[in-house]
Amino acid sequence: MSWGLISEMGHVSIQTRNLEASVFDATQLLGLRETARNGGTAYLAAGRVHHELVYVESDLDALDGFGLIARDGDALLELRRRVDEEGFTIVSDRPRFDATEDGFSFIGPEDFVFDIALGVQHDRPAAGGFGPDRYGHINFHPRDVGGMMRFLRRVLDFRLSDTIGDDFAYFMRCNSDHHGIALIRGEGTLHHHAWQAQSVADLAKLGDRLHLAGRELIWGPVRHGAGHNIAAYFVEASGAVVELYTDLEQIYDDNRPPIEWGPDDNWWNMWSSYRPLEFRQHGIAPVPAARLK
Known part of the structure; x- marks a missing residue:
């Protein structure tokens, strides 16, 4: 919707x-x-x-x-x-x-x-196999996070779902999904692209596949406060992070006011206060404009 x-x-x-x-x-x-x-x-x-x-x-x-x-x-x-x-x-x-x-x-x-x-x-997808249901959202780290939030509202008509701290992070939606775009103040990079799975068991199976390939999850499974989704993350070959998630909050009231989280609230993980320090160091910068296809 x-x-x-x-x-x-x-x-x-x-x-x-x-x-x-x-x-x-x-x-x-x-x-x-x-x-x-x-x-x-x-x-x-x-x-x-x-x-x-x-x-x-x-x-x-x-x-x-x-x-x-x-x-x-x-x-x-x-x-x-x-x-x-x-x-x-x-x-x-x-x-x-x-x-x-x-x-x-x-x-x-x-x-x-x-x-x-x-x-x-x-x-038409092939029958059988494994994988997520669909592409869900992105998380990127603009330097001027407030300016990017205002641009998304003013020009692209996104709605504000949650705010974190004093101009630190914003979660924004274009439909009933809690967020299609999450913004966290950073160094001007894409952090991760995210995919919706059917259940938390799919996140465990992702961990198993990574282990067999000699790779690993870099965080998760965790239960986020902002968005309520259960998520797990790994780094792909390009250096971007991939999130597999399930149970994302749905917002059907377009007039619902944004939820405001304090900087020390457990908006990042309702199950633990632990955050790996290197998690936000991953990501990739935008391609120079002259190099665009």
């Missing part, structure tokens, strides 16, 4: 120095399926769409962009009007990736690229 101009999270695209390692992590560890390969671009999905994750072969590991789905054609036009009015640089007047009916891309605050799409092609 969506109340605004963006109906759902679309995809995350990542430039990677090792395309095959990135695809291995997505398919053999997380459980996505590769839906298409076009030259050095690999498309992957969990749900019934052509892509929710895109890897672009490159000579650097970097965030390529965030994909968002416009509610309809009128919403797409209004979003373009707002972006133009704000003076943001347009990267492309058409979709940058395959299997998308319409859309445009622009460079937002702090060089984060946003791909606004309409009409992403459907795809």
Whole structure:
């Protein structure tokens, strides 16, 4: 259910120095399926769409962009009007990736690229296998976290679900999911992309697959306070973090006021106050604008 101009999270695209390692992590560890390969671009999905994750072969590991789905054609036009009015640089007047009916891309605050799409092609998942149900949300760390929050509200019509501390973190939604975008003050990087599983047992099975591959979880399972989801995390080949989660809070009242957490409240884990110090050190910076596809 969506109340605004963006109906759902679309995809995350990542430039990677090792395309095959990135695809291995997505398919053999997380459980996505590769839906298409076009030259050095690999498309992957969990749900019934052509892509929710895109890897672009490159000579650097970097965030390529965030994909968002416009509610309809009128919403797409209004979003373009707002972006133009704000003076943001347009990267492309058409979709940058395959299997998308319409859309445009622009460079937002702090060089984060946003791909606004309409009409992403459907795809039928193969029967059996393992993996999450769908792509859920992103967490990134802008330097001006308050400015990014205001941009998401003003231009992209996101709602505010939770706030953490004094201009430290914001959790924002575009539909009933508690958050599609989480912002934590940082160094201008993508921290993680997150995928919805059916139960906490799926998080345990992810830990088993990582162990067999000689890898490990870097945190979790934990029960977050903000969003209420149970989550586990690992680092993928590009250096970005991947979250598998379940039991995310759903918000059906668009007028629900944001929940305010103090900086020392256990918003990060309701089960323990422990936080691994290195957890937030992972992540990848946006690709330089001149390098965009």
